[in-house]
Amino acid sequence: MVAVASGGRGEYGRARPAGGEAVAAAGGVFPQEQVSMLVIYSIQDRQSHRKKTRRVNLLELLCNFLMRSFCLCFLAHFCTCFLLVLPNLTQDFDRSVDEDRKIAYKAAVKIQSWFRGCRVRAYLRYLNKMAISIQKWWRGYQSRRYFRKMIKIQKRWRGYYVRKYTHNYYALKKYLEAISLNNEIVRNELQEYTEMTEKEKKKKDLEKKEKEKKYKARKMHYLLSTEQIAGIYNSPFRKSPDPMELLLRQSKPLSHRRQQVRSPFTYELYDWPTCKRPPAFATGQPLPPIGKQKPQGPFRDTAEVLWQRYKPLEPTLRVAASINSPLEKAREEMKREEWRNCIHDNEFLPFSSYHKNEKYDLSIHASEKTGQETYGIKHFREVQPNKWIAGKDFQTVLPSIVLFEKFGKTYSKAGQIV
Amino acid sequence: MSQRQVLQVFEQYQRARTHFVQAVAELSARPQNIGTLRDAGVMSLLRPLLLDVVPTIQQTAALALGRLANYNDDLAEAVVKGDILPQLVCSLSEQNRFYKKAAAFVLRAVGKHSPQLAQAVVECGALEALAVCLEDFDPGVKEAAAWALGYIAQHNAELSQAVVDAGAVPLLVLCIQEPEIALKRIAASTLSDISKHSPELAQTVVDAGAIAFLAQMILNPDAKLKRQVLSALSQIAKHSVDLAELVVEAEIFPVVLTCLKDSDEYVKKNGATLIREIAKHSPELSQFIVNAGGVAAVIDCIGSCKGTVRLPGIMMLGYVAAHSENLSMAVIVSKGIPPLCACLIEEHEDHIKAAAAWALGQIGRHTPEHARAVAVTNVLSTLLSMYMDIRSSEDLQLKASIFKVYAAKRALKNILQKCTDLPALEALLHDAPPNIMKHIVGQFSKVLPHDSKARRLFVITGGLKKVQEIKAEPGSLLQEYINTINNCFPEEIVRYYSPGYSEMLLERVENYQPVL
Numbered sequence: 001m002v003a004v005a006s007g008g009r010g011e012y013g014r015a016r017p018a019g020g021e022a023v024a025a026a027g028g029v030f031p032q033e034q035v036s037m038l039v040i041y042s043i044q045d046r047q048s049h050r051k052k053t054r055r056v057n058l059l060e061l062l063c064n065f066l067m068r069s070f071c072l073c074f075l076a077h078f079c080t081c082f083l084l085v086l087p088n089l090t091q092d093f094d095r096s097v098d099e100d101r102k103i104a105y106k107a108a109v110k111i112q113s114w115f116r117g118c119r120v121r122a123y124l125r126y127l128n129k130m131a132i133s134i135q136k137w138w139r140g141y142q143s144r145r146y147f148r149k150m151i152k153i154q155k156r157w158r159g160y161y162v163r164k165y166t167h168n169y170y171a172l173k174k175y176l177e178a179i180s181l182n183n184e185i186v187r188n189e190l191q192e193y194t195e196m197t198e199k200e201k202k203k204k205d206l207e208k209k210e211k212e213k214k215y216k217a218r219k220m221h222y223l224l225s226t227e228q229i230a231g232i233y234n235s236p237f238r239k240s241p242d243p244m245e246l247l248l249r250q251s252k253p254l255s256h257r258r259q260q261v262r263s264p265f266t267y268e269l270y271d272w273p274t275c276k277r278p279p280a281f282a283t284g285q286p287l288p289p290i291g292k293q294k295p296q297g298p299f300r301d302t303a304e305v306l307w308q309r310y311k312p313l314e315p316t317l318r319v320a321a322s323i324n325s326p327l328e329k330a331r332e333e334m335k336r337e338e339w340r341n342c343i344h345d346n347e348f349l350p351f352s353s354y355h356k357n358e359k360y361d362l363s364i365h366a367s368e369k370t371g372q373e374t375y376g377i378k379h380f381r382e383v384q385p386n387k388w389i390a391g392k393d394f395q396t397v398l399p400s401i402v403l404f405e406k407f408g409k410t411y412s413k414a415g416q417i418v
Numbered sequence: 419m420s421q422r423q424v425l426q427v428f429e430q431y432q433r434a435r436t437h438f439v440q441a442v443a444e445l446s447a448r449p450q451n452i453g454t455l456r457d458a459g460v461m462s463l464l465r466p467l468l469l470d471v472v473p474t475i476q477q478t479a480a481l482a483l484g485r486l487a488n489y490n491d492d493l494a495e496a497v498v499k500g501d502i503l504p505q506l507v508c509s510l511s512e513q514n515r516f517y518k519k520a521a522a523f524v525l526r527a528v529g530k531h532s533p534q535l536a537q538a539v540v541e542c543g544a545l546e547a548l549a550v551c552l553e554d555f556d557p558g559v560k561e562a563a564a565w566a567l568g569y570i571a572q573h574n575a576e577l578s579q580a581v582v583d584a585g586a587v588p589l590l591v592l593c594i595q596e597p598e599i600a601l602k603r604i605a606a607s608t609l610s611d612i613s614k615h616s617p618e619l620a621q622t623v624v625d626a627g628a629i630a631f632l633a634q635m636i637l638n639p640d641a642k643l644k645r646q647v648l649s650a651l652s653q654i655a656k657h658s659v660d661l662a663e664l665v666v667e668a669e670i671f672p673v674v675l676t677c678l679k680d681s682d683e684y685v686k687k688n689g690a691t692l693i694r695e696i697a698k699h700s701p702e703l704s705q706f707i708v709n710a711g712g713v714a715a716v717i718d719c720i721g722s723c724k725g726t727v728r729l730p731g732i733m734m735l736g737y738v739a740a741h742s743e744n745l746s747m748a749v750i751v752s753k754g755i756p757p758l759c760a761c762l763i764e765e766h767e768d769h770i771k772a773a774a775a776w777a778l779g780q781i782g783r784h785t786p787e788h789a790r791a792v793a794v795t796n797v798l799s800t801l802l803s804m805y806m807d808i809r810s811s812e813d814l815q816l817k818a819s820i821f822k823v824y825a826a827k828r829a830l831k832n833i834l835q836k837c838t839d840l841p842a843l844e845a846l847l848h849d850a851p852p853n854i855m856k857h858i859v860g861q862f863s864k865v866l867p868h869d870s871k872a873r874r875l876f877v878i879t880g881g882l883k884k885v886q887e888i889k890a891e892p893g894s895l896l897q898e899y900i901n902t903i904n905n906c907f908p909e910e911i912v913r914y915y916s917p918g919y920s921e922m923l924l925e926r927v928e929n930y931q932p933v934l
Binding site for chain 1: 672675676678679681708709710711713714715718744747748751752
């Protein structure tokens, strides 16, 4: 019986989890108030769990509760039944009812004592948890109080930093002023640029008109007035001759055979900003005619040939400008000047004793033998007679080849035939 | 004798053919003849002449075909169906330069009408032959080939990819460096058509080193060339931040700003487009443009133009202002708002008005300072009238009108949510519809509790009366705002202005028992 009870207790001891409590109602063994108080403790316990936001596995609790209650129930029932049945099984008629009662009483006491122990332990656990939570809160409050002191400094630092660097109001203001200034400058420059282009365009148009007028005047030179007959532009009723008349007087009559050599690039490159005038070819003034008769044969027009031959070099902008920018040129100039103006190349050394170990270099006059240097006057080459094989000079053995003499002279230069 | 007679017959035939083909070529240059020519069956007659022995007849026949195909797409389809293209493509590699020019002209004329026809041209293997033509010595041939490639590539991304795969891009970049202006123009426009479809294609063009040459050509005085160059650069820059940064690194600023002052309208438009495509990607790029004085130049450009030419400039200002409040303040400081208001009032096109409204909204939405700068110009009432334009409700079928109304509404909302400028708000109070009224009253409810002078003004100008007349559902946001406003004033004056107060007073008079 005792073994059974202890075995039962051992079994029950293993199955016991932390927290919660079992309610056993085995055969109405326990009084109702104790049961209700137990329930209250268990509920409170669970509620306090929830309040402290610990993860409560309610399901687990319930299972445990059921299991334990079931175990306890079963055990209690089993024990008492067993104990009650036992005398019948052993068929021991010597056992009196009084002994049965004693055994049952002891079993009940044991169960009850166990149960009370569980309850008290639960209560102690609950108290423990309350104490922990109060301490937790207090420690947190203490450290937050300390933290609040630190925050004050950080607050002021962050405000200062943001105002000074991130959202600097004065810098923004200056920036906006700078932008408006820059805009003014840009607007002025663009205005100038437009005016300049307009002027250039006007100039171009004017020049074109002038050119046309002049060409017309040259073409209609026969309208010039003579002594006898006044031309149409020189009416006797006018106070002064028409400007056209003046133009006619100035212009040379157009010859019939006019070589129109118009380069295809004149108009396109004319107003290229970097080259303001068209490339001037050598045929600006036509060369004097070589002879009225053109040479017979499939020759090109002489004027064309000469134009092609004497076409001046038109370097691209890249070639015409030097490789080095003006900055580099200025720098080189400075370096050259410095090098020029330097008296000697020895740097100034910190202590005067640095120079003391130097050997003295003799000057040219002292190091060479006296008299005039023969090199440059008497002889120009270094001659080492001891290395000569023979005492004679080179002789030409083979005659020279005629064709090779013409090397570099084959094509004509300005009409000279080789 | 008989030999001469025989030869005479052949000569007559040749002369007849030459005459015919030249006459057809001349007639097809005039649009009114083309219908008659087509009905007379000119296609089937020209086709065998392409294979003629005499080169001049071939060339003239090709030229005539090109002119016919150029006119409309039916004829172009007839050219395709007649299997003429493979013959042309074969002879592109063999014949002399006049024939090459004419053949390239035919290919261009066929390829320009629709993607299907261009696809047909590509399938004949024309792209490789045209790419070979791009390496020819004669600039006319190069120009014709580049033009044909450009018209093929303009339709969609697959065709552009086909052109790129034929290895045309490096050759086009070489063409750009040639001295002939016409060739430069065509090459620039082809590069623009290629790079407009997708970022990969634009990257291909950039990898061929096009940007440096295009940037140099901005300085060229020829207006049409500048148009194409600016268009090409903007098509490259529009796809991504990296491409835009590459374009900026080619040092186009501040030279591009001179284009905004050009006498040609389309140069201005394309210049503004380029700046817009660069500005829209990131705040850093917008910052760079502002620092270079770009905003001032664009504002002047807007002020001096009329019509669709203004649109990219307006959008550029909107994009710059949208990035951050500092940039928006920079736009305000550069006197950007008056031209935008002028645009809003003067322009008749809906999409320009919508763009101007959007830009103003972007400027004014950041802080109360910005909103005040916008509100001071009295543009809010214009926006409101645009929103409530009855006329636009009739043609709401048009996307542009819907967009205009929507843009005006958004802009108004954005500005009103930050506006603390009470006189401007009061002007709106009288006409606004309920959903705008909510914002206006909300702003009043934020400002009035703190400013006594403002409260006085509010009463004097009749704002309080108007607020009392507003009917709002109890519990709505509007009602809360109205309550807040009413709580700022003493009860008597609120009751005085509440509607029906006079009747209530008279009723009281009626019910009053005189004290004797």
